[in-house]
Amino acid sequence: MTDEQIVRALECCGNMNECKKECPLDDLGGIDKCIHTLMLNALDLIKRQQAEIERLHEVINDFEEQSHKELMDYMQLSEKYENARAEAVREFAERLIKLLKQAEKQQSLNAVCGDIDSLIDSPRGAEFIADYLLENGAVVLPCKVGDVVYIIDEGDECTEPYVLDVTVTTIGYDIGGFWITMDLPLGFKMSAHIGERSFGKTVFLTREEAERALKGETK
Numbered sequence: 543m544t545d546e547q548i549v550r551a552l553e554c555c556g557n558m559n560e561c562k563k564e565c566p567l568d569d570l571g572g573i574d575k576c577i578h579t580l581m582l583n584a585l586d587l588i589k590r591q592q593a594e595i596e597r598l599h600e601v602i603n604d605f606e607e608q609s610h611k612e613l614m615d616y617m618q619l620s621e622k623y624e625n626a627r628a629e630a631v632r633e634f635a636e637r638l639i640k641l642l643k644q645a646e647k648q649q650s651l652n653a654v655c656g657d658i659d660s661l662i663d664s665p666r667g668a669e670f671i672a673d674y675l676l677e678n679g680a681v682v683l684p685c686k687v688g689d690v691v692y693i694i695d696e697g698d699e700c701t702e703p704y705v706l707d708v709t710v711t712t713i714g715y716d717i718g719g720f721w722i723t724m725d726l727p728l729g730f731k732m733s734a735h736i737g738e739r740s741f742g743k744t745v746f747l748t749r750e751e752a753e754r755a756l757k758g759e760t761k
Contacts, residue, residue: 543583551580683720684741685710691724692752693745705752 543551547566554565555577567576676682685691689710697703712723746752 543579545587548580548583548587551576552584555580683713684747685713685722687711687713689747691722691745691747692749693724694752694756703756705749705756707749 543566551566565576567579687710690707691710692705692707695704695706706726708724708726710722711725714721714723741747742751743755746755
């Protein structure tokens with residue numbers, strides 16, 4: 543018997559008026575055989591459903607154990623990352639302090655932060671580092687990888703100039719200045735050496751700025 547037939551036979555046994563009409567066991571030739579067969583099939587159905595419930599419990603338990611393991615692995619990796627990051631910052635601070643000593647600026651450093659630990663945690667120490675880097679040739683880029691910038695496409699004989707949004711995929715630096723590689727909207731890639739002076743003239747950080755430049759407007 544199918545599971546549906548077992549359920550239907552049980553429903554018929556609960557209503558004697560339907561016992562002889564639609565019962566799947568009506569052709570067995572007697573109520574004793576009918577009830578015996580129904581009990582055996584119903585017992586088999588119950589056992590199969592219990593086995594399926596137990597199997598699903600095992601699946602859920604396995605899933606919970608795997609999820610817990612993956613969560614713990616993620617937390618361990620996060621902790622390792624934070625430790626590595628903190629160590630990298632400390633190494634950078636130590637190297638920078640050596641440079642500052644060579645440049646005879648240790649006295650100024652002590653005045654703002656005192657030691658290496660304070661340098662890492664102190665906002666004034668961070669400002670001091672930033673000022674020192676800028677004074678010694680560090681370049682602050684106007685964008686970073688993943689940013690969307692807007693360029694003015696000059697168009698051709700068929701199209702008017704328009705604003706094109708591109709995604710920055712790579713930033714490099716050479717003797718000619720920093721350059722960026724961009725992803726175009728249709729999936730093409732292009733490289734262009736774009737200096738800092740190009741931003742605000744041919745390359746823009748917002749669409750509004752690019753559209754104003756396209757119209758010849760200024761702020």
